[in-house]
Amino acid sequence: MTRISRRRFLSNSALTLLYGATYPTFSTTKQSVPWRNWSGGIVAHPKARFSAASEEQLANFMASTSGPVRPVGSGHSFTPLVPTDGHLIVIDQLAGLLDHDPHALTATFGAGTRLGDMGPSLEAAGQAMFNLPDIDRQTLAGATATATHGTGIEFKCLSGYVTQLRLITPSGDQLDVDATSDADLFNAARVSVGALGIVTRMSLQNRSPFKLKQKSWVAKTGELLESFDRHAASYRHFEMFPLTHSDYAIALSTEETEEPVNNPPVSPEEEAAFGEAMRGWMEVPPGERRPLVNGLAEQIEPSERIDVSYKILTNVRNNRFNEMEYSVPIGAGAECLKEILKTISDKKIDVVFPLEYRYVSRDDTWLSMSSGHEDHAAISIHRTASEDYRPYFDLIEPIFWKYGGRPHWGKVHSLGADRLGELYPEFKRFQALRAKLDPQGRMLNDHLRKLFGVPE
Amino acid sequence: MQPTTTLIAAIFPCLFLLACDAPTKKYSQTDTQTELAVTSQLDPVQASAEVMGKWTRSCALCHVNGEGGAPRVGFAQEWKPRLVKGQAVLLKHTIEGFNNMPPLGYCMSCEEEDFVALIDFMPGESE
Numbered sequence: 076m077t078r079i080s081r082r083r084f085l086s087n088s089a090l091t092l093l094y095g096a097t098y099p100t101f102s103t104t105k106q107s108v109p110w111r112n113w114s115g116g117i118v119a120h121p122k123a124r125f126s127a128a129s130e131e132q133l134a135n136f137m138a139s140t141s142g143p144v145r146p147v148g149s150g151h152s153f154t155p156l157v158p159t160d161g162h163l164i165v166i167d168q169l170a171g172l173l174d175h176d177p178h179a180l181t182a183t184f185g186a187g188t189r190l191g192d193m194g195p196s197l198e199a200a201g202q203a204m205f206n207l208p209d210i211d212r213q214t215l216a217g218a219t220a221t222a223t224h225g226t227g228i229e230f231k232c233l234s235g236y237v238t239q240l241r242l243i244t245p246s247g248d249q250l251d252v253d254a255t256s257d258a259d260l261f262n263a264a265r266v267s268v269g270a271l272g273i274v275t276r277m278s279l280q281n282r283s284p285f286k287l288k289q290k291s292w293v294a295k296t297g298e299l300l301e302s303f304d305r306h307a308a309s310y311r312h313f314e315m316f317p318l319t320h321s322d323y324a325i326a327l328s329t330e331e332t333e334e335p336v337n338n339p340p341v342s343p344e345e346e347a348a349f350g351e352a353m354r355g356w357m358e359v360p361p362g363e364r365r366p367l368v369n370g371l372a373e374q375i376e377p378s379e380r381i382d383v384s385y386k387i388l389t390n391v392r393n394n395r396f397n398e399m400e401y402s403v404p405i406g407a408g409a410e411c412l413k414e415i416l417k418t419i420s421d422k423k424i425d426v427v428f429p430l431e432y433r434y435v436s437r438d439d440t441w442l443s444m445s446s447g448h449e450d451h452a453a454i455s456i457h458r459t460a461s462e463d464y465r466p467y468f469d470l471i472e473p474i475f476w477k478y479g480g481r482p483h484w485g486k487v488h489s490l491g492a493d494r495l496g497e498l499y500p501e502f503k504r505f506q507a508l509r510a511k512l513d514p515q516g517r518m519l520n521d522h523l524r525k526l527f528g529v530p531e
Numbered sequence: 532m533q534p535t536t537t538l539i540a541a542i543f544p545c546l547f548l549l550a551c552d553a554p555t556k557k558y559s560q561t562d563t564q565t566e567l568a569v570t571s572q573l574d575p576v577q578a579s580a581e582v583m584g585k586w587t588r589s590c591a592l593c594h595v596n597g598e599g600g601a602p603r604v605g606f607a608q609e610w611k612p613r614l615v616k617g618q619a620v621l622l623k624h625t626i627e628g629f630n631n632m633p634p635l636g637y638c639m640s641c642e643e644e645d646f647v648a649l650i651d652f653m654p655g656e657s658e
Contacts, residue, residue, distance in 0.1 A: 108626050108643050111634030115627065126640040147639045165640040167588045189592075212592070212637070393599030393631040 110163060112150045113212075114395045114460040119158030121145075126165040130241065130249065130275045133164070137273070138247025144517055146273045148217025149189065151210065152485035153397050155522040156221070156268055166216060169275050172196040181238055183278040186216035194385025202281040203384050206230040206312075211389035216274050221485035222266040222443040225388060226329075227312040228405075228434040228450055234265040235438035239278040242271060245517040262501070263508050266442040268484050270523055271512050287311070287387040288332040292377040296324040296416070300409045307434050312388075314433035317412065319419050319426050320356075320364040323372035329387060338382040353427055361423040395460035396428070399468045399487040400453055401480030402444035405434060408452025411478040415454065415471055424467055428457040441501035444481045455486070492528030582648050589638035590649055599631035602653070610654035621650050 110119045125144075127133035137144070143161030150157060157163070166187035175182040180202050184193060191211035197203055206225040213223060215233075224232035239253040242264055250272075252261045264271050296317045299306075306313040312329035352371055356364055380387065403411050412432050419426065433453050435445045445451040456471055458464035468487055475482070481498045482488030496502040506527055513519070519529055593601040602609035613621060625646045628634035635641060641649070 108635070108641070108646075110639070111626075111628060113633045115634050124640055149637060150633070150635070150639065163639070167639060168584070170588070191592075391598060395628070395631070395633060 110147070110150070110157065112152060112157065114153055114397045116153065116397055116460065116464075117155050117158060119155075119160075119163075121159050121163040122161060124163040124165055126168060127275075128168050130169065130243065133166075133169075133273060133275060134243050134247045134249050136164075136247075137243055137245060141515070142517065143520065144245075144273075145520055146216065146269050148187065148214030148220075149212050151213045151217065152221060153399075153487045154485060155520065156485065157520075158522070159520050161517075164273055166214065166273065166275065170214075172200065173276060174278075175200045175202060177201055180281045180283065181278050182281055183239075183276055184215055186214065186240075186274045186276055188215050189213065190215065190218060191385075191389065194383070194389075197281060198284050198383065198385075201283065203284040204233075204279065204281055205236060206233075207385060207388040208233070209390055210392050211385075212391075215277055216269075217485075219265060219277065220267055220269050220274070221483065222440070222445075223483075223485065224435045224443075224445070224453065225312070226314045226327075226433040226435070228307045228436055229311070231436045231438040232266075232440075232443050232445060233279075234440050234443055235436070236279045236281070237265050237277050238280050240264055240274050241276045242274055244272040245513040245515065259504065259508060262439060262441045263505050266440045266446075266484070267505075268442075268523065268526065270509050270518050270527065272518065285384050286332050286334070286336065286381060287329050287384050288334060288379060288381045289327065289329045289387050290377060290379040292326050293323050293372050293375045294326055295322055297322075299324050299326055300412065303409065303432075314431065316429040316431055317416055318368055318372060318429050319416070319424070320361050321368035321372060322365070323369060324432075325375075325429065332381055334381050336382050338380045338386065356427055357425075361425045365420075396457045397460060397464040397468075397487055398455055398457045399464075399472065399475075400431075400455040400483040401472075401475035401488070402435065402451035402453045402483070403475065403478040403480045405450045405452050407478040408432070408434075408454065411452070411474060411480070412454055414474050414477075415456070418470065418474065422470060424470070426456075426458065426467060428459070430457075431455040441505050442484070442499055444483060447500065451481070453483070454480075491525045495526065496528075579648070582645055582652075585638050585641055585645055586649055586652070589641070590636050590653070592637055593632070594653055601632065604653045605655040607654050614654060618647070618650060622646055625650065 110121060111117065125136055127136065140162070143159050144164050145157050145159035145161070146164040146166055147157045148166065169185040169187040170192070171185050171188060173183045173185060177200070182197060182200060182202055189211065190207060190213055193204065193215070206227060208218060208223045208225050219234040219237060222232045222234055239251065242250045242252055244250060250260070252264055254261050264274065299315050303313070303315070306326070306328060310328040310330050313327070315324045315326050317324040356367055359367055412430070415430065431454070435451050435453055437445050437447055437450050440446050444453070454475070456468065458467055464487065472489060479498070482490055509527060516529060524531065593599060594604045597603045597609070602613060622643070624632065625636055626634065638645065
């Protein structure tokens with residue numbers, strides 16, 4: 076075993092972080108620790124793991140082995156997309172900025188690149204992503220496989236900005252796919268929940284770097300809903316976080332600016348004060364909580380911050396949670412949200428987590444939650460990781476169904492192939508393409524069999 | 532108590548961080564570079580290149596800047612309260628997740644021996 080000093084360790088690590096270099100290793104080792112997702116609620120016991128050091132190694136591995144495999148990114152999905160009793164394929168060595176075109180403003184990344192590492196790399200190359208999701212720990216592969224999205228009626232999910240990708244098929248073939256080489260496979264593989272093979276690199280359409288000014292304020296939930304469409308049209312991004320057992324929501328608007336950066340860190344004292352207040356809420360029965368929450372909401376003053384785009388669009392969410400998110404047709408969003416809030420209130424559900432309500436643009440992938448001919452409203456509910464989310468989520472999920480909701484592929488839901496087939500016009504085409512690329516079902520686990528209606 | 536919070540910026544982390552025990556700090560490579568410039572002055576210890584790669588791609592996300600209250604690499608004082616619990620407890624917390632730390636600390640390819648080496652390495656006074 077090569078031995079190195081701490082100084083060398085840290086020095087080399089710094090270079091790796093700064094320039095995306097990797098230290099390739101080819102390893103398939105006996106699994107001695109179980110795999111768990113980020114929230115800890117999903118556990119798997121793969122028989123072995125394979126950490127791919129290169130695309131060639133991965134292709135050779137797929138071609139020379141048989142049996143089930145599942146790729147893993149950051150483990151941020153709350154649905155059991157990753158569990159397997161076969162090989163767990165780790166792609167974090169397939170990371171970093173591989174190429175960029177300064178004229179077309181496109182860039183190619185290893186699919187194992189974390190979203191949080193892309194902003195600085197792109198900025199150095201004179202580019203920036205159009206939009207980002209709230210959390211930036213996910214890998215590019217994982218985020219696109221689940222149609223992860225940010226906020227904004229003008230902005231598609233991340234998969235909508237992919238211009239080309241490389242797919243290692245279950246049989247080990249290496250396919251470079253774009254809209255002209257194979258439109259069907261391109262539209263399927265951009266949101267595939269890892270069912271078609273393993274995506275190893277992706278090219279994205281980007282833009283020039285920009286700064287954003289984000290403003291926050293508190294207003295009555297009903298008033299914000301009434302003005303939501305106007306705000307969504309006038310700001311680059313607009314979303315709201317309705318507070319449970321309250322008449323108020325936090326509004327968040329974001330628009331481009333040329334103003335200087337002004338993004339001071341949040342004071343720990345202020346965080347602690349609000350945290351203490353929230354713990355106080357939790358000691359009061361939900362049915363009696365409204366005056367307390369409203370009282371605090373009314374004291375909150377607006378704030379704003381300015382920074383480069385990727386530092387405004389994403390946040391670090393350290394405390395772990397589970398989440399359910401459905402996207403409903405945009406015209407049904409407000410009524411769906413109102414019914415959920417009323418249900419939480421009427422049923423006195425003991426939850427202090429706010430909801431999240433935002434718009435996402437339609438796109439031309441087959442399985443994105445916003446695929447098709449209409450924009451969607453994405454509505455999220457959350458539970459801390461230490462709590463049993465089922466009673467709350469089970470109560471709310473039928474409301475999403477009532478409004479034609481499509482579940483986020485990476486967030487808790489209970490739908491299977493029959494219902495998903497009704498929600499996605501191209502679902503049958505995806506099923507057929509999946510069966511063609513993976514006739515042995517190597518990429519399937521129990522969850523994916525349920526999603527795509529494949530018997531054991 | 533009567534909160535006197537004036538910044539909604541203070542609220543958002545708490546809405547998603549019900550424990551609110553530690554301030555959050557956004558990861559940036561500039562911060563990382565600064566921190567590494569400090570920690571690279573530490574005395575040498577031994578580690579394998581393979582483990583180093585795993586550390587860089589996972590643990591470093593939080594343990595360089597102290598994200599979410601994580602003890603920082605090379606800051607022995609921050610590790611002391613953890614180390615007194617014993618290696619077995621730290622290993623269990625690492626594998627299963629503990630408070631803000633996700634299971635496996637984002638290292639999807641780490642095995643038990645990797646975690647043992649990393650727990651030994653990060654406090655900075657094992658040699």
